[in-house]
Amino acid sequence: MRLGIPVLDELLGRVPRGKTVTYSIDPEVEGDVFGMQTLYMNLEEGYECAYVTSTMSPESIRNRFKEFGWSVDDFKNFSIVDLYSRYVGAISKERYVVEDPTNLKEIDRIMSRAIEENDLIVFGSLSTILDVCGNETLDYFEEWKDLSKKCVIVSNFTVWPYPNEVLGRVMDLSNAVINIGGIHHRVVLGHYYGILKVDWTDVRGRAVLFKVIKPGGVRAYIPKILVTGPFNAGKTTFVHAISKEAISVDRLGTTVALDHGKVEYKGFTIDIFGTPGQERFDPILRVLGGEALGVILVVDSTKPETFPRAKQMLEKTTKFGLPYVIAANKQDQPKALKPDEIRRLMCLPDDVPIIPTVATEGKGVYEVLDALISLLIGGGYGKLEGKA
Amino acid sequence: MASLRERLEGVLKELKGVGDIEASAIVSRDGLLIAADISQSVNAEAFAAMTATMLGAAETATSELGKGIPDRVIVEGKEGKIIATGAGPKALLVVMTAPKANLGLVLLEMSKVSEKIRELLG
Ligand SMILES: Nc1nc2c(ncn2[C@@H]2O[C@H](COP(=O)(O)OP(=O)(O)OP(=O)(O)O)[C@@H](O)[C@H]2O)c(=O)[nH]1
Ligand SMILES: [Mg+2]
Numbered sequence: 001m002r003l004g005i006p007v008l009d010e011l012l013g014r015v016p017r018g019k020t021v022t023y024s025i026d027p028e029v030e031g032d033v034f035g036m037q038t039l040y041m042n043l044e045e046g047y048e049c050a051y052v053t054s055t056m057s058p059e060s061i062r063n064r065f066k067e068f069g070w071s072v073d074d075f076k077n078f079s080i081v082d083l084y085s086r087y088v089g090a091i092s093k094e095r096y097v098v099e100d101p102t103n104l105k106e107i108d109r110i111m112s113r114a115i116e117e118n119d120l121i122v123f124g125s126l127s128t129i130l131d132v133c134g135n136e137t138l139d140y141f142e143e144w145k146d147l148s149k150k151c152v153i154v155s156n157f158t159v160w161p162y163p164n165e166v167l168g169r170v171m172d173l174s175n176a177v178i179n180i181g182g183i184h185h186r187v188v189l190g191h192y193y194g195i196l197k198v199d200w201t202d203v204r205g206r207a208v209l210f211k212v213i214k215p216g217g218v219r220a221y222i223p224k225i226l227v228t229g230p231f232n233a234g235k236t237t238f239v240h241a242i243s244k245e246a247i248s249v250d251r252l253g254t255t256v257a258l259d260h261g262k263v264e265y266k267g268f269t270i271d272i273f274g275t276p277g278q279e280r281f282d283p284i285l286r287v288l289g290g291e292a293l294g295v296i297l298v299v300d301s302t303k304p305e306t307f308p309r310a311k312q313m314l315e316k317t318t319k320f321g322l323p324y325v326i327a328a329n330k331q332d333q334p335k336a337l338k339p340d341e342i343r344r345l346m347c348l349p350d351d352v353p354i355i356p357t358v359a360t361e362g363k364g365v366y367e368v369l370d371a372l373i374s375l376l377i378g379g380g381y382g383k384l385e386g387k388a
Numbered sequence: 389m390a391s392l393r394e395r396l397e398g399v400l401k402e403l404k405g406v407g408d409i410e411a412s413a414i415v416s417r418d419g420l421l422i423a424a425d426i427s428q429s430v431n432a433e434a435f436a437a438m439t440a441t442m443l444g445a446a447e448t449a450t451s452e453l454g455k456g457i458p459d460r461v462i463v464e465g466k467e468g469k470i471i472a473t474g475a476g477p478k479a480l481l482v483v484m485t486a487p488k489a490n491l492g493l494v495l496l497e498m499s500k501v502s503e504k505i506r507e508l509l510g
Contacts, residue, residue: 262434287441287444
């Protein structure tokens, strides 16, 4: 089974049966979509999945899924553990109904059955059950965890200001904890997730920014990748080649302001900013350079005389040790230099990826993106290196 | 308490309807969208990047001429106007209006709002 969340799937691989995974959610972030996405992705895989609702009626939950484009009712392998309806005195037709949702023994009886009969249980809000039934909930949770040899339990847990021993206990009872939080100190107000703990594989990835898209769900988000390089190297062509949607402010065949592209790739949403190449526009480079998370330097492989300028642009845009990759463009031309020659002429360290591209034909452009993403995500996105 | 984003969005809501303002956004100086009150059909991220470039280029152009930093950039077209102004060192405020918008009123509201944004973002 997989979590169905971009990047986490690459880093964590398959979740072995018998494991519990907790999405530990900052109250300021609408994080319930994480558990829902995990459930839906596994429904599509054909696993028997049950969603435990304690905060919303089954109907509202179904509508909530629909907001993201997920019609759970099309799946026979979907069921709901209803901890809500009887709480508000409503009638429930769900497969699993708890008659008295304030009574842990009663919940336990139904949960045991659900765990027995499903491959995946997702708690829509474990914290709410804790709020209603008290700390004893976690004793039962431990039993469910022991019971679930064949099943994976995934929980959304909103981190209200609980006592530390409660939070510590939740952490201990989880084989993996994914932290979902908000960022306030930067100009960009974003949300991120990162792996806090995992015990079946040896990775600790960096935090990933994300966006929630309706429909679509959780997308890893990279708000700015800069595409820069000398005049006429093929930056604008490159941006258009990788983007689903792109616009450029070009006049007389050269970029006078910027290129902007939206990329959808491997669960990532990326905003790409292409810069002008000519020196007279360098003030714009300064305007656009801020807050980039990575740089793609496009060079015309047939023009070594432009490499010093390329190097200068790289220095202007990667001041703080920002990760970068080189697109050795125009490889369709007979005079094009090979990546190794470019590395030597530009005096670039051995570990800087230099990737041959033909932007006009879209060749190699996604390899460039792969290389940069793997530098950005660290922890060995793509090829697991086990580095933090 | 409302999050910073909610507060910024609240500030933008104040602008809605003032002197024919149709849409507004807060954009970081380097072109990232911070908050917006714009219809879904607009590519808001691209709009944000363009606006930052526009204001950045205008500021560079005037300061190169020794004319200091401009207060705002106003773009007038038959279909409407776009007005961008600084809102503190980190951000800028941009609005789109109907063609016949009352510019005096819009500018007055914008200066109030950009001051609030400056306080919120520092
Ligand atoms: N043969 C070949 N031509 C290319 C390739 N990529 C781009 N070009 C051409 O190179 C020229 C410049 O491409 P642009 O994408 O505008 O280059 P740019 O780097 O954005 O240029 P500036 O914005 O003016 O700095 C165009 O004529 C492209 O068609 C390539 O891989 N092979
Ligand atoms: Mg260009």
